[in-house]
Amino acid sequence: MATKTILVKLKKPTKKKHKQFIYEQKEFSNCVNDCVERIQNGEKISSKDVPFNLKSSIKNEAIRRAKKAVSDYRKGRATTIPIFKKSLGVKINNQNWNSIEKNGRWYIAFTSNMGKKALPVVETKDVQTFFPFLTQKKKGFRGTMELLRKGKHWYVAIPIQISSELDFEKKHKRIFENMKRQKSTSIGVDLGLGHIAVVSEPFSGKRQFFSGKEVGYMRRHFCSLRRSLGKAKALRVIKRIGKKEREWMKDYNRKLAKDIVDFALQFDNPIIKMEALDDIRKTCRSMKRADKTIHSWSFYQLKQFIKEKAAKHNIPVVDINPYQTSQFCGCCGHAEKNNRYGDKFRCVKCGYTCHADLNASNNIARSTSLAG
Template identity: 30%
Template sequence: MQLTETVKLYPNKYQTELIKATMTEYISTVNHLVLDAINGRAITKITTADVNAALPSALCNQCIRDAKSIIRKYNKALRNSDTQVKLPVLKKMCCYINNQNFRISDDSIGFPVMINGKSKRISVKTKISKRQKSIFSSSKLGTMRIVVKGYDLVAQIVYDAKEDAASSNDNVMGVDLGIKCPAVSYCPDGSIKFYGNGRKNKYIRRHYNNLRKRFQKAKKPKAVVKTNNKEQRIMKDIDHKLSREIVNTAKAHDISVIKLERLQNIRSTTRTSRKNNHSLHTWSF
């Protein structure tokens, strides 16, 4: 299976400008390729020579792959939907670099950017924990994604991890997800367990939503971003603890398979109201 490790980058001012320019050009190139494909231009056989972008050839290749992936998902959504499907557009600054074009050392990550019209590799300082160093040195690395988190640049690095050996029995545990109760599990022996506190989660969401409104009225954008990031960290921690508790329950009952309901597009298909609209759209199922 593939997992991701996040590493914070510490570029100098010049490197920050280069990286952000690369990210902006990256999403612009992907969006142009997607638009060309929607308008009838075949992109299945195009190469970097056919792409007019101020990017290293490695990143141009990645742009082509991303555009093809977006188009495949868009065409699939068109086939499976009776209503109009919104054209996918990348908005957040990011760029993807494959494992052949970045290098990780003890305190830096090197990758190519465009400098004065030429592809050159820069080395950006970072802080990598001992655990991460062990993972990166012993695992096969995948794609690296550079994104903006708040006011920081971070690298999200995919790596292959070994899966635990699955149990050989046929025990299946069902898990039902909800808003009032985040999760309920049912085991073959008839045992039922409830996880989490939906009311507490809704209170946390409301609390930080009210804080953001107050900071927005006071015209404090930095405080809004800081509050949003704090809420996301808290909710991510809650979800992680719940998922760990579910897995521990499965292990305790010698479960080989966990089955969850399919909740894809639940927000667009569920009947909404002013009362539950916010809860539904902030539900991290």
């Protein structure tokens, strides 16, 4: 599954609703800032402990946002903890909003302090395409929505789970085929286990390594928990642990995808190239036992997040034929299995040496062979 976020404009709300939404935005941002301070002080808080005039479900979203801000700071993903502004978008979980069709028109219904209200939207192609799948009965397609304001206008940012990206792929394959007629910068992304990702632009020599140690540690941690809980036959707790692990991986993948796209944005007209994923699982099976702890890591999910974030900046992402990308010498062009040993690359013909994953990333960036 892939995620597509659409921005839908609300038809001009009444003055009363406009005033109420501004008030809730302010309450939400104040709530997040208050929760950040309390979490830093070691408090464990729930919605009943939060003294703000918001629905409990929205308080819970504020707590999640605050926890993420503190976590990012503590893990070094952010240099400071931000002070959230009054214009912060209000998060509304998937159980508290849905689309409604009335007399051939589409509305968005969501929970606020005024109760659950249905507001008409400006109908676009996205609305016509996706709103039939966002009704009350089809919760599986909905994610956490965000209520936003731009000046006097109100919008909702809606994430949608979609199963097909055929049009997306066709569009970016056309871009790739026309790349020779344009001055584009190729960015290679090699996915693996020792390093989750290695990103490079071979002509400038810029590169970035993303270690797999944190992922490996968390996988082993959750695996150990499940083993001990299994002996105690705590089946419900095991289920919760599995959900927690998936959420952790999803959050990690989103952050990693952002870092990869940020790397690409350093260059003019970037195009991101990645190997087709068919052979990654086989590679995992050939790894040492210690490395198999991250065999189930969701490479596919990471790739979808990269595509999603790259699309926001109009950066095409294309699949490259993975044949011999890890064995090909970037210096003389000789390809042989013996060129690579573990994380070391040394060409048996010309003696060129390089980190094996960096060499593969550079080869992916230079490749013009699309995956079939």
